Amino acid sequence: xxxxxxxxxxxxxAANAGWPRQWRDPEPKPAYDVVIIGGGGHGxxxxxxLAAEHGIRxxxxxxxxxxxxxxxxxxxxxxxxxxxxxxxxxxxxxxxxIWQDLSQVLNYNVMYxxxxxxxxxxxxxxxxxxxxHIHANRLFGIDNEWLTPEECKAFCPPLNIAKxxxxxxxxxxxxxxxxxxxxxxxxxxxxxxxxxxxxxxIQNCEVTGIRRDASGAIEAVETTRGRIxxxxxxxxxxxxxxxxxxxxxxxxxxxxxxxxxLVSEPLKPIVPCVIMSNTIHAYISQSDKGDLVIxxxxxxYVSYSQTGGLYINNAxxxxxxxxxxxxxxxxxxxxxxxxxxxxxxxxxxxxxxxxPGLFINCGWGTGGFKATPGxxxxxxxxxxxxxxxxxxxxxxxxxxxxxxxIDEAAAAAVAH
Amino acid sequence: xxxxxxxxxxxxxxxxxxxxGEAHILRPxxxxxxxxxADFLYRRSNTKGLIAERWRHVHGCSRFFxxxxxxxxxxxxxxxxxxxxxxxxxxLAASLNGVARS
Numbered sequence: 458x459x460x461x462x463x464x465x466x467x468x469x470x471a472a473n474a475g476w477p478r479q480w481r482d483p484e485p486k487p488a489y490d491v492v493i494i495g496g497g498g499h500g501x502x503x504x505x506x507l508a509a510e511h512g513i514r515x516x517x518x519x520x521x522x523x524x525x526x527x528x529x530x531x532x533x534x535x536x537x538x539x540x541x542x543x544x545x546x547x548x549x550x551x552x553x554x555i556w557q558d559l560s561q562v563l564n565y566n567v568m569y570x571x572x573x574x575x576x577x578x579x580x581x582x583x584x585x586x587x588x589x590h591i592h593a594n595r596l597f598g599i600d601n602e603w604l605t606p607e608e609c610k611a612f613c614p615p616l617n618i619a620k621x622x623x624x625x626x627x628x629x630x631x632x633x634x635x636x637x638x639x640x641x642x643x644x645x646x647x648x649x650x651x652x653x654x655x656x657x658x659i660q661n662c663e664v665t666g667i668r669r670d671a672s673g674a675i676e677a678v679e680t681t682r683g684r685i686x687x688x689x690x691x692x693x694x695x696x697x698x699x700x701x702x703x704x705x706x707x708x709x710x711x712x713x714x715x716x717x718x719l720v721s722e723p724l725k726p727i728v729p730c731v732i733m734s735n736t737i738h739a740y741i742s743q744s745d746k747g748d749l750v751i752x753x754x755x756x757x758y759v760s761y762s763q764t765g766g767l768y769i770n771n772a773x774x775x776x777x778x779x780x781x782x783x784x785x786x787x788x789x790x791x792x793x794x795x796x797x798x799x800x801x802x803x804x805x806x807x808x809x810x811x812x813p814g815l816f817i818n819c820g821w822g823t824g825g826f827k828a829t830p831g832x833x834x835x836x837x838x839x840x841x842x843x844x845x846x847x848x849x850x851x852x853x854x855x856x857x858x859x860x861x862x863i864d865e866a867a868a869a870a871v872a873h
Numbered sequence: 874x875x876x877x878x879x880x881x882x883x884x885x886x887x888x889x890x891x892x893x894g895e896a897h898i899l900r901p902x903x904x905x906x907x908x909x910x911a912d913f914l915y916r917r918s919n920t921k922g923l924i925a926e927r928w929r930h931v932h933g934c935s936r937f938f939x940x941x942x943x944x945x946x947x948x949x950x951x952x953x954x955x956x957x958x959x960x961x962x963x964x965l966a967a968s969l970n971g972v973a974r975s
Contacts, residue, residue, distance in 0.1 A: 697921070699917075699918075699919035699920075699921075700919075700921050708912075708916045708917075708918075709916065709917075709919070710911070710915035710916050710917065711917065711919050712894075712917050712919050713919055713944075757891065757892040758875075758892040758926065758942070758947075759895075759919060759920075759924060759926070759944050760944050760945075760947055761921045761944050761945050762944070762945060762946070762947050766874045766875070766887065767874065768874055768888060798919075800915075801914070801915050857911050857914075857915040857916070858907050858908060858911040859907070
């Protein structure tokens, strides 16, 4: 069904009884041209673009749990592209371009809201590095501008810009095209569009092995629902990338850490934009439902526990209470953890692997949601044509051997 | 927050410690290949299960030590001093499974 004003009216008069399933729930076929391991936003976007742009429709997305139940459903939904290095700017801005009309293309409202991302500076060093980012972004054609403390306050009224607090606001870098999107809608929109083009989405199906033929090339994946033949396999397994890649004897430059987020009780609109702060480690926005969505930090040790230390959330909340004292008495409703796969240079890997027919999309660390459309688009190109898209050409697995890293460690929005 | 037993100071809260990454990674010799250097610098086991890792009691005795921890439960299985040999993680995992079954 095509979603439109007309279909909405029709269903309203039909007591909303005629809405169909959004995507099929097929049994796995014996073999596919491409098998994507991981049914999160990135994996489903990859499958969608394989079908929509490369005519490869004999594709399966295999998901251990339910689609969007991992980091796609656990992130803080922030979208921005103000990265430092040109390689990253190209990749994240490629995604930001796709975000602009994604709802129309997918015929599904992903609720992308360009409400602005304001990254605060609290020290002289912050001011200098923020301005360096702004200049680098503007040279690349990405919008980013400097706001004085008073302009920050005008843009986001609950901010406390008093000079007497421990880390006073000395200014901020504002990307107006940045904002938020609805994470579940992105997953569901891509799933529905991909399924409509013939992609099989297979949930509750865990990959237990990757089979290779005598030449070493990909032949099939073993799953809890049987063996599924595959000419090509794309691993898009986020925190579990190392575990899946190990099934094909590929050792990755990744470490997986718990990253936490939390939401408050719903409030009337109060935070009009996304506020991020590197130095005091806090980021906050308000969802359309009204709850404040707050991102905390990662734990310091490798873990797959999907939970984290409470003291990490406390540090973030203390910072937010000082930045926005009016929120001091707001109650937090829920907190949770997701497992993020971080690379040594804090840049992702979208690449071929040494195994013929095996591709990997991982290493998004603490900030993969914003890149979902661009990641899927570029990775589909890489899989379909056996060569990278210009947007992901630098994000190879090989760079950890050649030493040509893309060091975004200092450019991450918050210090993890 | 984890409760960690420093082999020199006893049990202390996690905030006194700094995790120093995977243990028993040796620097390759001067004739090492690019691949061996990449292994040393960047590639990690990132195991879902038992992992041997280094900790440092930064806000205590400041000394390094090693530990084996399960990365799903975050439970410490073994803590030992730097320089002592790496435990056989496969055997350790098997013995833990045996305990769980009995």
